[in-house]
Amino acid sequence: MNTLIFILFATLSFQFCHSQWPDQTNTGYIHAPGYPGSLTTCTTPIPSNSMVKYCNFPDGYYVGSGSNYPRNITFIGCRFASNALDDANVAVFGYNITFNYCTFEPIFNITNPSYTQGYQYGIDQRKFAGGLFINYCNIWGFGNGLQLGFSNKTNPIIVTNSWIHNPRADGGIDHTDGILENYGGVSYMTFDHNTIVGVGNTQALGLQGADDPYDHITVTNNLFSGYGYVVSFGHKMSTNIIFTGNVWSSQFEPIHGPMYDSTLFETAGLNNLWKNNTLKVYPGTTWMNFGNNGKYWWATDGMVSNPNQIIGHNIDYINP
Structure with a gap:
């Protein structure tokens, strides 16, 4: 830059x-x-x-x-x-x-x-x-919203303070993402303090490339809600992935759950970090219990199975 x-x-x-x-x-x-x-x-x-x-x-x-x-x-x-x-x-x-x-x-x-x-x-x-x-x-x-594919240490992608919302209806054609990268092998992308919410059938943050791992991806202080899954990190052996300070909110109910494959945050030696991510449940939410509000969101959490379930945690996720 x-x-x-x-x-x-x-x-x-x-x-x-x-x-x-x-x-x-x-x-x-x-x-x-x-x-x-x-x-x-x-x-x-x-x-x-x-x-x-x-x-x-x-x-x-x-x-x-x-x-x-x-x-x-x-x-x-x-x-x-x-x-x-x-x-x-x-x-x-x-x-x-x-x-x-x-x-x-x-x-x-x-x-x-x-x-x-x-x-x-x-x-x-x-x-x-x-x-x-x-x-x-x-x-x-x-x-x-964004389709990305070219980023490295010399020429990075940085997305900050932006509001990505109200996608169009998919028409039975789109796979709808807030932010999409579907090739893999990309490095040095930063997503900080964005609101990425909406009704969509794929992911709010979809780093979907499965053939080549990602490296040095920083996702911090974002508000996520809705979509099919809230977030995806594609390749299971991606490295130096920082996911901290993010909020999964109840504004829109996801179709499938919060995380598409948490393997990279469960595998030692990859230098990935999941820390201080939390749940935000708005008053009047019918699909998630308000008792989850403010609790920790873990990488391994799945979808709420019933509106009374408490899936949040009183302690932060323990990285491998």
């Missing part, structure tokens, strides 16, 4: 009060620092080494192409809208691409869009991309 982007990213993150989850009050272009009250149409294509502020992209945007890989572009306070049923709202081919306080949404202003009213990917990281930074963004109406 170049120095300018790092300073901007760190400064914006410092402004956020970590006691408040990302939601409609603090994410998206409306809450961008200096937002003038309206958006403008900006000239495209956007060249490397650009900072783009308060622009409206009513038909989404491709950052580069299969033969053009721009570098060092920062979007601040922009809106990207799409009705590409089987394509991306924003496709990223470049390096060091940053989205701060941006909104990714359908062209239809419908809270719970049908399959035909949404789009496939909020951001789709494509060929030769690397270095992707997403901060304070509002992403909704998707089949998959």
Whole structure:
């Protein structure tokens, strides 16, 4: 990450009060620092080494192409809208691409869009991309909020302080994920202090690659709820996976349970850590007992078998 982007990213993150989850009050272009009250149409294509502020992209945007890989572009306070049923709202081919306080949404202003009213990917990281930074963004109406695939120590992926919610209906076609990486072999991804919630059939955080292990993945201080499983880490021998300070909330009932395969947190020698993850049960929840509220969430926990069950724990998970 170049120095300018790092300073901007760190400064914006410092402004956020970590006691408040990302939601409609603090994410998206409306809450961008200096937002003038309206958006403008900006000239495209956007060249490397650009900072783009308060622009409206009513038909989404491709950052580069299969033969053009721009570098060092920062979007601040922009809106990207799409009705590409089987394509991306924003496709990223470049390096060091940053989205701060941006909104990714359908062209239809419908809270719970049908399959035909949404789009496939909020951001789709494509060929030769690397270095992707997403901060304070509002992403909704998707089949998959983020589709990722290219990250390493030199060009990491960092997603922070963002609200990923209200996916489109799957239409019997989508497998719906908040964040998706389905190749494996990816390293140095960070997901910190995001709200990833919704009705979906796959995972809120789906690191699904089973052929090659992940390495150095950090998942901290996120609020998760709903989907098929809440989280998945794919390959059973992934290493240096940090999962701490996260909350599994009762806002949406998952279809299957909280964790798709906890093997990597039960296997010694992988240097993985599960610590200080908790349950949040809202008053009035009918599918999970309120007695679970505030208790520890363990990597090995399964789905609630009945509404009276206490699955939370009074002590933290003991790593192998």
